[in-house]
Amino acid sequence: MDPVLGQRLSTRGKSPLRVAHLLSSGGFYGLERMLLEHCLHAPGQHRVLLLNGPEELAERFRKAGVELTRCANLGSLWQTLQQPDAEPVLLNGHGFKGLLYGWLSAMRFGLPLVTTQHGFTPRSHKQRLYTWLSLQLCRTPQVRAVACVAGSIARLHSQAGVRADKLHVIPNGLPSAPEAQHERPAAAPAAPLIGFVGRLSAEKGPDLFVKLAIELCRRQPELHAVLLGEGPQRGELQECIDAAGLHERIGLPGYQEDMPAWLRALDVLVISSRTEGTPMVLLEAMQAGVAVAAFAVGGIPDVLSHEVSGLLSPPGELAELAAQVECLLLSQELRRTLTTQARLTQLSHYHLPAQAERWRQLYRNAVGG
Numbered sequence: 001m002d003p004v005l006g007q008r009l010s011t012r013g014k015s016p017l018r019v020a021h022l023l024s025s026g027g028f029y030g031l032e033r034m035l036l037e038h039c040l041h042a043p044g045q046h047r048v049l050l051l052n053g054p055e056e057l058a059e060r061f062r063k064a065g066v067e068l069t070r071c072a073n074l075g076s077l078w079q080t081l082q083q084p085d086a087e088p089v090l091l092n093g094h095g096f097k098g099l100l101y102g103w104l105s106a107m108r109f110g111l112p113l114v115t116t117q118h119g120f121t122p123r124s125h126k127q128r129l130y131t132w133l134s135l136q137l138c139r140t141p142q143v144r145a146v147a148c149v150a151g152s153i154a155r156l157h158s159q160a161g162v163r164a165d166k167l168h169v170i171p172n173g174l175p176s177a178p179e180a181q182h183e184r185p186a187a188a189p190a191a192p193l194i195g196f197v198g199r200l201s202a203e204k205g206p207d208l209f210v211k212l213a214i215e216l217c218r219r220q221p222e223l224h225a226v227l228l229g230e231g232p233q234r235g236e237l238q239e240c241i242d243a244a245g246l247h248e249r250i251g252l253p254g255y256q257e258d259m260p261a262w263l264r265a266l267d268v269l270v271i272s273s274r275t276e277g278t279p280m281v282l283l284e285a286m287q288a289g290v291a292v293a294a295f296a297v298g299g300i301p302d303v304l305s306h307e308v309s310g311l312l313s314p315p316g317e318l319a320e321l322a323a324q325v326e327c328l329l330l331s332q333e334l335r336r337t338l339t340t341q342a343r344l345t346q347l348s349h350y351h352l353p354a355q356a357e358r359w360r361q362l363y364r365n366a367v368g369g
Contacts, residue, residue, distance in 0.1 A: 017363055018089045019046050020081070022105075024097035025053040027230070028060055028255075029199050030280040031094060031118045034149075034172045039066045041175070041356045049077060051097055077101055081109060090367055092116060096130040099137055106142040112366045114145040117153050119277035119298060121203040135160035144366040147359075149277040150299025168362055171278040171299060173355035174346065177287050178260075187253055188265040189224040192329055195266040197259070197281045198273070200231030205272035205295070210237050212270065212322045214244045220329070225250045228262055263288045267335070268328045272321065273297055278350075286346040291335040293324045303350065309342040 021039070025032055039046040039061075047067040050058055061068045071077040093102030093115045106113040115138060122128040138146050139162050147168050148154040154167045184190075194216070196209040206227055213225035227237065227250075234252060241250045256262050263269065269285040269292045276298030283303070285292050292310040294300050295317075304310035311324040328335055 017045060017360075017367065019363060020091050021046060021048045022051060022077070022091060022093045022098035022102045023048055023053070024051040024095055025057055027054060027199075028057050030172075030277075032057060032060075033280045034118070035094065036061060036064060036066065037173075037175060037352055038356070038359065040064060041352055042360075049080060051077065051101060074101060074104060077105065078108060081105060081111075090114065090363055094118065096134050099134055099143075103137050103140070103142050112144050112368075113142055114147060114362065114366050115143055116147045116149070117157070117277075118149050119153060119275060120156070121275055123202060123274075135162065138162045138166070145362055147362060151302055152298050153277060168358075170355055170358050170362070171303070171350055172280055172283060173350045173352040174280075174283050174287055175352045183261060184265050185256070185258065185261050187251075188226070188262065189249075189251075191222050191224045192220070192267050193265060194223065194225045194268045194270055194325060194329070195262070196225075196227045196229070196270055196272065197263070198229050198271075198279070200227065200229050200233045200237060202233065203273065203275050204229075204231075205274050206231070206233055206237055207240070208272040208274075208316075208318055208321075209270055210240050210250065212272065212318055212325065213250050214241070214246060215322055216326060216329075217246050217249050219326070223249070223329070226262075226266075227252050228254070228256050228259070230255050259284070260288060263290050266290050268293055268325050270321070270325055271295065271300065272318075273300075274315070276300055278303060283346055283350050286339075286342040286350075289339045289343060291328045291338055292342070293321060293328060295321060303345070304342070305345075308338070309345050310338055 021035060048061055050068055050070050058068055069080050071080055091102045091105060091111050091113045093099035099115045102113045120131045122131045135157060137143060138157055145168055146157055146162060146166050147170050149172055151169050154169050157167055196206055198204040200206045217223050238252055241247050263285055269290050271282060271294035273295060278299040294312055295315045296312040297315045301312060304312060306312040313321040313324055
């Protein structure tokens, strides 16, 4: 162990626990939203070491008051960890690169390491390799704990041989809802509206949402649909919409800063993901009182109970998902019943203060205090 860092580690009980989060990111999505809220809940105890990501993301964290340092490579990360004012006590690696760099840093400096597993998208040879390597690293003694945002992710680790005492399921949580009222966005059509919120990439299934929206728009002349987000599939999604002649009713307005207002403008949020952890947008919709129809993938069925707090379809069964969306559109009473229970579920089981206490205990146990 580095002697200076070792001295800081030995005094962890005398000062607030300081966590350094290692993050590589392409933008502000669910993982990044969860991390920002996590840091804001305990001001001064967290810093983000950004291994890769756009400047807009870095500025979002900084403007919110979260300490963030860019680290261009492993060498600059190690230089940052050795700075006198860094005071790292514990490392938390997010995603494959965060875990890998965290593991190497734990080996170099003897720091305790936990990793937060938000989900895997093994849709290519490279992604499958990253998934396999992540699971193998989690088996090593350098990783003190593995925090999974959904039970399905924990089960995957267990099947890969990760010890049960390392695995912790801590779903995402939301802070209390702000009291401010959000006006309906001017760009939101004054008509029945279904929406997709997320990255426009294969694992999130925006192509499946577009197919569903085209079918429902053809059956319901007043219906409109929006996809809120950016990503690599945007061009092909627009081509599909244009080919159907529905560009005036199915919109791609991109990422929206005032997402609460857009969520409240929706009659139904559709989650057509092929793979998931615990989607932040699901919790946000539950908190906002928006009806949800979703594929039962990842942690979604852990959160929503079918016909109690939402409607769930088997993964990939697009015709069934479309039928459930239509059912919600046709019944205001059903939407009201489901959203009332969904609000209660979010507040009782996915509330940030309660989740933060579980994180605090996990961190303390990881450093042995």
